[in-house]
Amino acid sequence: MLVLIGVLLVIVGFAIRLNPLIVVTVAGIVTALLGGMNPAQILDSFGTGFASSRSVTIFVAVLPVVGIIEFFGLQEQAKVLIGRLAKLTAGRVLIGYLAVRQITAAVGLNSIGGHAQTVRPLVFPMAEGAALRRYGHVPEKISEKIKGHSAGADNVGVFFGEDVFVAVGSILLITTFVDTTYHLHLEPLQLALWAIPTAIAAFLIHGFRLLRLDKQLDKEYREYELTAPKETAGEAK
């Protein structure tokens, strides 16, 4: 039971925002010591652990092609594609982005999207723009909600899209870990296939919620108009 201190260390380390590499290394060393390993065995475990987990890092083999197509304007072209969705409601813009994000992540193009690259400069302004067209004015409460859902569409899309792609860290982590520990022999492609039902469910659930988002925003806007009539009256003068 003492070895559970290692888990506690990871939690505390992440909670106080230490560099995750340090957290992981220290937690590993402490847990190994508590588990009765000596320093030589621990160093050896770090070495053999690294050697047997190299497959997790295969994503770097994909970087050269992503690098060159980004150089030639991949993200700009992706913006053009998403831009064609612009004449829609906030919820539908976000469904469109969710679909694009999930499909591109499923073929390994994780870096097409992201909070810094697409959500702030592109997705949120488009969704808010759609709300502005609909209501003529976007109160803060609605804007906050759209912001939350813009970031959420990115996260849901990438989490439940990327596992369909074989080179993603989580799939390779699973194969590396179980192959090393239990002497199984799992193919990354098998795991990727079994990620598809969840990917579809994620799209259906989140897509349904985004469809309902428009109705919620309509309702909130009506409430806003009722509770803040002075502002509009003031403007009318």
Next chain:
Amino acid sequence: MINVEAVYWLIGILFVAWASLIAADTNHPRRWGSSAFWGLLGLCFFYSTWVQAGTAPGWILGVAVLVLVVLASTGLLGHGKHRTSTGPERESYAKRFGNKLFIPALTLPLVTVILVLAAPVLNIGGAPLLDPKNTTLVALAIGAVAAVVVALLILKPKNPATPIFESRRILESIGWAALLPQMLTTLGILFTKAGVGTAVGTLASGLLPKGSLIAGVLVYCIGMFLFTVLMGNGFAAFPIMTAAIGWPVLVQTFHGDPAIIFAIGMLAGFCGTLCTPMAANFNLVPSALLEMKNKYGVITAQVGTAIPLLAVNIALMYFLAFH
């Protein structure tokens, strides 16, 4: 036969190439620290071949890994400035090439899947062409190389080394996080050796009615969810819950299909990632980027998807994995 070690050597060569580019970059603010980090990481990929074969001592590699951690976490690793295409240049390229830009990107998964499917019949003189133990990885590496070739043919950059220069830009923006997945896997292996999974398993077996499959599935999926919420990371939760329940109960006792159990178990963990401020880069950084009043607003937007999706994962595992 193309062995998986060849793939790791290709990665080692890439790291060493990036390290040399950084070493040659006199404007780099952390020139030597960064170059040393990526170069040493590349060398570790080569040396690992012999550790894996059992012909070289593992502790030397262990020391090198700890040196990497020290380099990365003491601020010796930094970001260079890169000359890349400017915004207007990219827009004009995007106009010129249009959706052709997606062709190299699609080449990668296409080649990979075709090679994996064709691998059983790809033989030279009776010997398999692709390492049968690691078909997907080898196929993926070939797909990555093919995609670069296709990109060079379609885009015709002035400098044929553009893929290397440009990938260095991406690598440096990833930074030390590039090493994190491997370190988390190593942590999982250490945790397992030290008996963390067994300890959690002992705790869980107190809760678990003996012989109940649905209870096992529930504890595994919900455990993945909760540990991911606590640790902010499905990668760290996976080895613990798998050693505690996934392997001994679901695979060994109930004879479930390991591929299905582990794939869906990890996805149950991802539902936890959607709900936790510990996953700061997904849930707190965007609320800061979007200048939100409520810094937990992203989590609020996601919980309504995460919980039903966790239930779906539990159902999928229960109905698909056990026959």
